[in-house]
Amino acid sequence: MRALLLAAHGSRREASNQEVRAFAVELAGRLKGSFDRVECAFLELASPAIDEAVERLYAEGVTEVLVYPYFLAAGRHVASDIPEIIGELERRLPSLEITLAPYLGADPELPDLVARGLRGE
Amino acid sequence: MRALLLAAHGSRREASNQEVRAFAVELAGRLKGSFDRVECAFLELASPAIDEAVERLYAEGVTEVLVYPYFLAAGRHVASDIPEIIGELERRLPSLEITLAPYLGADPELPDLVARGLRGE
Numbered sequence: 034m035r036a037l038l039l040a041a042h043g044s045r046r047e048a049s050n051q052e053v054r055a056f057a058v059e060l061a062g063r064l065k066g067s068f069d070r071v072e073c074a075f076l077e078l079a080s081p082a083i084d085e086a087v088e089r090l091y092a093e094g095v096t097e098v099l100v101y102p103y104f105l106a107a108g109r110h111v112a113s114d115i116p117e118i119i120g121e122l123e124r125r126l127p128s129l130e131i132t133l134a135p136y137l138g139a140d141p142e143l144p145d146l147v148a149r150g151l152r153g154e
Numbered sequence: 155m156r157a158l159l160l161a162a163h164g165s166r167r168e169a170s171n172q173e174v175r176a177f178a179v180e181l182a183g184r185l186k187g188s189f190d191r192v193e194c195a196f197l198e199l200a201s202p203a204i205d206e207a208v209e210r211l212y213a214e215g216v217t218e219v220l221v222y223p224y225f226l227a228a229g230r231h232v233a234s235d236i237p238e239i240i241g242e243l244e245r246r247l248p249s250l251e252i253t254l255a256p257y258l259g260a261d262p263e264l265p266d267l268v269a270r271g272l273r274g275e
Binding site for chain 1: 158162163166167169170174177180181220224226227228229230233259263266267268270271273
């Protein structure tokens with residue numbers, strides 16, 4: 034069983050966290066067939082934490098997790114914090130296959146999307 | 155003269171800030187004809203600050219600035235901090251027209267882009 038975990042920053046503003054959860058629901062609809070489960074988790078300030086979410090997915094029978102950093106640039110969260118959490122999870126759950134996807138900001142289509150939005154297309 | 159200002163969070167990791175600057179350069183190439191200037195600025199931890207960047211653009215003859223929050227969710231930075239900075243700039247520079255664009259995370263095309271990336275398309 035394969036899961037996608039959207040790993041977001043988390044906010045003190047709960048509406049922002051709800052937005053991320055709604056985004057994960059939108060993605061789930063688009064990724065049927067590719068992932069059995071699509072969920073989100075947060076690095077800070079919101080629940081669930083990334084490690085909690087992965088452990089729960091594992092307990093529910095997930096065998097592969099793709100962690101997708103929902104971040105625009107590779108600051109310390111993307112470059113260090115998320116890889117460290119994954120490394121720790123790999124030690125704790127050796128039979129779970131965890132893969133780290135490139136973060137959103139690395140998507141080569143992003144400049145075109147932003148430019149289209151700004152031109153009002 | 156019309157400018158786009160990409161307003162990003164800023165990082166302690168300078169490579170992350172450089173990534174945002176490179177993104178602004180990519181956007182500039184795509185938005186010729188829509189904006190005379192495309193620059194980026196940061197809320198925290200990196201230079202220039204948003205107010206510094208707007209004041210410099212104004213000093214250089216820009217009459218309209220569109221501020222685009224390069225953020226994925228409307229946390230406090232998007233909901234409060236950036237609008238407050240813009241409000242203050244409007245008081246200081248009454249002859250400059252400053253408009254706040256919707257933030258990136260509100261772009262309705264974003265879920266499709268992320269889903270395509272995750273399906274490897």
